[in-house]
Amino acid sequence: xxxxxxxxxxxxxxxxxxxxxxxxxxxxxxxxxxxxxxxxxxxxxxxxxxxxxxxxxxxxxxxxxxxxxxxxxxxxxxxxxxxxxxxxxxxxxxxxxxxxxxxxxxxxxxxxxxxxxxxxxxxxxxxxxxxxxxxxxxxxxxxxxxxxxxxxxxxxxxxxxxxxxxxxxxxxxxxxxxxxxxxxxxxxxxxxxxxxxxxxxxxxxxxxxxxxxxxxxxxxxxxxxxxxxxxxxxxxxxxxxxxxxxxxxxxxxxx
Amino acid sequence: xxxxxxxxxxxxxxxxxxxxxxxxxxxxxxxxxxxxxxxxxxxxxxxxxxxxxxxxxxxxxxxxxxxxxxxxxxxxxxxxxxxxxxxxxxxxxxxxxxxxxxxxxxxxxxxxxxxxxxxxxxxxxxxxxxxxxxxxxxxxxxxxxxxxxxxxxxxxxxxxxxxxxxxxxxxxxxxxxxxxxxxxxxxxxxxxxxxxxxxxxxxxxxxxxxxxxxxxxxxxxxxxxxxxxxxxxxxxxxxxxxxxxxxxxxxxxxxxxxxxxxxxxxxxxxxxxxxxxxxxxxxxx
Amino acid sequence: xxxxxxxxxxxxxxxxxxxxxxxxxxxxxxxxxxxxxxxxxxxxxxxxxxxxxxxxxxxxxxxxxxxxxxxxxxxxxxxxxxxxxxxxxxxxxxxxxxxxxxxxxxxxxxxxxxxxxxxxxxxxxxxxxxxxxxxxxxxxxxxxxxxxxxxxxxxxxxxxxxxxxxxxxxxxxxxxxxxxxxxxxxxxxxxxxxxxxxxxxxxxxxxxxxxxxxxxxxxxxxxxxxxxxxxxxxxxxxxxxxxxxxxxxxxxxxxxxxxxxxxxxxxxxxxxxxxxxxxxxxxxxxxxxxxxxxxxxxxxxxxxxxxxxxxxxxxxxxxxxxxxxxxxxxxxxxxxxxxxxxxxxxxxxxxxxxxxxxxxxxxxxxxxxxxxxxxxxxxxxxxxxxxxxxxxxxxxxxxxxxxxxxxxxxxxxxxx
Numbered sequence: 001x002x003x004x005x006x007x008x009x010x011x012x013x014x015x016x017x018x019x020x021x022x023x024x025x026x027x028x029x030x031x032x033x034x035x036x037x038x039x040x041x042x043x044x045x046x047x048x049x050x051x052x053x054x055x056x057x058x059x060x061x062x063x064x065x066x067x068x069x070x071x072x073x074x075x076x077x078x079x080x081x082x083x084x085x086x087x088x089x090x091x092x093x094x095x096x097x098x099x100x101x102x103x104x105x106x107x108x109x110x111x112x113x114x115x116x117x118x119x120x121x122x123x124x125x126x127x128x129x130x131x132x133x134x135x136x137x138x139x140x141x142x143x144x145x146x147x148x149x150x151x152x153x154x155x156x157x158x159x160x161x162x163x164x165x166x167x168x169x170x171x172x173x174x175x176x177x178x179x180x181x182x183x184x185x186x187x188x189x190x191x192x193x194x195x196x197x198x199x200x201x202x203x204x205x206x207x208x209x210x211x212x213x214x215x216x217x218x219x220x221x222x223x224x225x226x227x228x229x230x231x232x233x234x235x236x237x238x239x240x241x242x243x244x245x246x247x248x249x250x251x252x253x254x255x
Numbered sequence: 256x257x258x259x260x261x262x263x264x265x266x267x268x269x270x271x272x273x274x275x276x277x278x279x280x281x282x283x284x285x286x287x288x289x290x291x292x293x294x295x296x297x298x299x300x301x302x303x304x305x306x307x308x309x310x311x312x313x314x315x316x317x318x319x320x321x322x323x324x325x326x327x328x329x330x331x332x333x334x335x336x337x338x339x340x341x342x343x344x345x346x347x348x349x350x351x352x353x354x355x356x357x358x359x360x361x362x363x364x365x366x367x368x369x370x371x372x373x374x375x376x377x378x379x380x381x382x383x384x385x386x387x388x389x390x391x392x393x394x395x396x397x398x399x400x401x402x403x404x405x406x407x408x409x410x411x412x413x414x415x416x417x418x419x420x421x422x423x424x425x426x427x428x429x430x431x432x433x434x435x436x437x438x439x440x441x442x443x444x445x446x447x448x449x450x451x452x453x454x455x456x457x458x459x460x461x462x463x464x465x466x467x468x469x470x471x472x473x474x475x476x477x478x479x480x481x482x483x484x485x486x487x488x489x490x491x492x493x494x495x496x497x498x499x500x501x502x503x504x505x506x507x508x509x510x511x512x513x514x515x516x517x518x519x520x521x522x523x524x525x526x527x528x529x530x531x532x533x534x535x536x537x538x539x540x
Numbered sequence: 541x542x543x544x545x546x547x548x549x550x551x552x553x554x555x556x557x558x559x560x561x562x563x564x565x566x567x568x569x570x571x572x573x574x575x576x577x578x579x580x581x582x583x584x585x586x587x588x589x590x591x592x593x594x595x596x597x598x599x600x601x602x603x604x605x606x607x608x609x610x611x612x613x614x615x616x617x618x619x620x621x622x623x624x625x626x627x628x629x630x631x632x633x634x635x636x637x638x639x640x641x642x643x644x645x646x647x648x649x650x651x652x653x654x655x656x657x658x659x660x661x662x663x664x665x666x667x668x669x670x671x672x673x674x675x676x677x678x679x680x681x682x683x684x685x686x687x688x689x690x691x692x693x694x695x696x697x698x699x700x701x702x703x704x705x706x707x708x709x710x711x712x713x714x715x716x717x718x719x720x721x722x723x724x725x726x727x728x729x730x731x732x733x734x735x736x737x738x739x740x741x742x743x744x745x746x747x748x749x750x751x752x753x754x755x756x757x758x759x760x761x762x763x764x765x766x767x768x769x770x771x772x773x774x775x776x777x778x779x780x781x782x783x784x785x786x787x788x789x790x791x792x793x794x795x796x797x798x799x800x801x802x803x804x805x806x807x808x809x810x811x812x813x814x815x816x817x818x819x820x821x822x823x824x825x826x827x828x829x830x831x832x833x834x835x836x837x838x839x840x841x842x843x844x845x846x847x848x849x850x851x852x853x854x855x856x857x858x859x860x861x862x863x864x865x866x867x868x869x870x871x872x873x874x875x876x877x878x879x880x881x882x883x884x885x886x887x888x889x890x891x892x893x894x895x896x897x898x899x900x901x902x903x904x905x906x907x908x909x910x911x912x913x914x915x916x917x918x919x920x921x922x923x924x925x926x927x928x929x930x931x932x933x934x935x936x937x938x939x940x941x942x943x944x945x946x947x948x949x950x951x952x953x954x955x956x
Contacts, residue, residue, distance in 0.1 A: 010356060048607065092536060115645040208630070221366055223814060243361070
């Protein structure tokens with residue numbers, strides 16, 4: 001009994017946000033003490049999807065592109081850096097340094113690195129935003145993948161080389177499959193990190209890289225709660241889809 | 256790969272260092288320079304005015320203490336909840352649906368969580384309406400104050416909601432990796448009780464190995480912004496809100512004080528990160 | 541202490557320069573990218589400006605939290621400037637001190653700005669002037685400028701600072717109380733009646749600790765003084781002390797009748813609007829006298845919401861368009877500004893169903909037919925009529941009053 005009840009309760013707790021946001025998105029004139037909305041309408045959905053002259057769809061594309069690039073660069077880079085780190089004689093120091101970006105609270109980070117991004121002539125461009133996002137995502141992936149490069153893995157690799165693999169073959173046939181579960185996690189998490197970013201993207205691009213998040217974030221937490229709910233759901237749905245597609249991997253138990 | 260390894264260590268690491276060490280340090284330097292009046296808009300030249308005025312800024316200390324309380328409570332509750340789940344509901348956790356559900360908070364940015372909890376928990380929120388309809392409360396004021404309350408219950412709840420599912424997944428992974436189930440069988444055959452196994456063996460192993468992540472969650476909660484802005488009070492403030500108030504509000508002359516606060520907070524977080532790295536080393540492999 | 545700090549600073553600066561040099565090398569510095577001189581831009585005639593601006597893009601930075609305002613910009617202004625001048629208007633989110641910091645950092649780096657056109661007023665205007673980030677005076681250049689009501693002190697002066705052509709008026713609004721008439725039959729008609737009203741209706745009223753709330757405090761302080769004219773001109777410390785002291789006394793005496801017994805105040809206006817919409821408080825506020833219509837039309841506020849101006853009046857101010865000193869496309873920005881103050885664009889914007897922002901044009905300068913269009917706009921249903929509140933309008937005092945009220949509201953009320 002207990003083993004049934006607990007998942008049900010937890011499920012309720014974790015799914016509740018989606019239920020309430022869904023109700024709020026459709027509710028009209030919903031005031032205390034009404035437990036359910038007196039009327040439903042698609043006004044907010046329409047005004048958000050209609051007001052931005054299809055820029056929203058372009059924003060979705062930009063978001064996917066930016067978050068995808070960050071995920072691939074951070075994960076690929078993270079794997080390489082983690083390997084270099086494992087072989088470095090100052091491995092511990094490098095690892096410690098990887099935490100440095102997290103000493104600046106996100107609110108502060110964008111403000112403080114902006115002057116340098118401007119001086120690099122990267123302000124207002126996608127490259128500047130990419131650099132800012134990598135500053136957060138790359139060390140994250142590096143730290144996540146650091147524990148992959150154990151001496152054991154090095155042995156596997158040298159074994160593969162002794163058996164006649166080229167280094168590229170050893171990487172593709174031996175290392176990549178071994179690292180894949182971790183890489184998948186790193187890809188997923190760095191993707192989300194970039195997907196949800198508003199502050200760095202908006203500040204470093206001076207509002208010019210109009211990702212989906214940048215476009216609808218202004219509505220979340222504004223006066224119109226119906227609109228805020230629609231904007232929230234719009235942000236949540238694409239990664240939710242990603243989570244759903246990714247579920248076989250998430251459900252598999254670690255070996 | 257071996258041939259290119261020297262290429263890696265020669266160029267990759269310095270480039271990496273330039274990004275993850277250079278840029279944050281440059282930012283920190285900018286904050287320091289700003290607090291001394293040599294950088295930033297309206298910088299009027301070197302002055303120690305803002306550093307001298309630090310003693311009078313009791314708000315910063317208040318924000319440090321309040322943030323520490325929130326982060327401690329949030330991570331504490333989240334860790335306890337995760338531990339309780341991993342030790343008490345192994346069966347359920349090994350099956351699919353719950354695992355998938357535990358990933359849901361990953362999908363929610365802080366601002367959305369804050370907005371959701373505001374609509375759920377405020378005195379005119381959904382819970383208050385449901386409790387009124389079911390006769391538990393008879394007025395708006397009858398519903399307890401769960402957001403914008405003095406103790407920060409709303410902020411803590413929001414962070415627990417965001418953290419505990421991920422901690423649960425982490426502890427579960429450690430549980431499985433450390434083969435604690437086999438240990439359990441072993442201790443049980445040796446005559447120990449299930450409770451003894453959980454308290455003496457499992458909990459210390461799980462918490463010990465998760466310590467770096469717990470500290471990282473603590474640091475992340477300390478720096479939280481969106482959630483306290485919506486669910487907190489204007490006084491006491493959490494650190495990021497305190498800094499942002501000074502960096503983003505009406506008076507440019509307050510900027511150096513904002514840079515100063517930001518610089519000091521970053522130094523404090525650096526010290527915590529130093530601790531984190533030590534913890535990591537102790538638990539490495 | 542001093543020595544240690546300066547030594548450290550010196551060390552940091554050296555390191556900083558080193559990093560900068562390396563980073564700049566990596567970034568492939570392009571030093572030819574220098575900003576253009578403002579005087580050069582403004583020396584051109586309008587036909588020259590029009591020729592230069594045609595076909596360019598304009599990057600406009602503005603607050604983007606209101607769907608109606610965004611819709612006005614994207615579905616009306618954007619296609620219109622495209623049609624008229626082939627200008628591609630790109631709108632991005634940004635405001636206040638963050639914007640000032642960005643522009644100041646661009647100037648410090650001696651680079652052209654990523655922003656061309658800004659929606660600003662009050663303290664942001666003041667700060668941008670302080671860091672010399674605005675292009676101008678440019679208003680005289682605009683063919684539509686002669687239609688502007690620049691004799692009106694509520695339009696030609698922004699927080700006691702003469703506009704002097706450095707920003708172009710765009711809209712004009714007045715602070716109002718918004719209340720739920722289904723819950724409050726007789727709201728306090730004056731600031732003097734407010735304390736007694738709070739006592740009789742506890743828990744229904746609060747002050748947001750942000751821009752709109754500060755406008756409320758300014759109006760209340762000026763009301764207490766009995767003579768709002770005292771607050772004209774430069775900041776007066778003695779005057780401020782006297783009447784802010786009185787204000788804190790009145791608020792603290794009645795604090796326990798505020799929402800949540802005055803133990804806390806909302807940090808932003810949006811959550812207060814949500815509390816009002818949910819029915820937790822009976823009052824909210826707006827810096828735009830027509831916002832109540834706009835929000836009822838969007839069904840955010842109940843149809844029983846009404847707006848009014850308590851005696852002896854509230855602050856009326858204007859909001860403006862500024863052009864960035866080192867804008868990449870100043871000519872195209874001028875074309876957009878000229879369109880935004882055209883009678884067509886102003887009329888469209890004044891409709892409460894579109895935005896409800898009052899015009900800055902002098903209607904008597906318009907042809908009779910056009911004037912009639914303004915006068916016959918779908919009238920406000922829930923907001924007071926403009927003519928009824930014009931004699932209840934107080935001018936904005938010096939920005940310093942707001943800065944100080946914001947600081948002292950924290951120390952004298954919130955933290956007490």
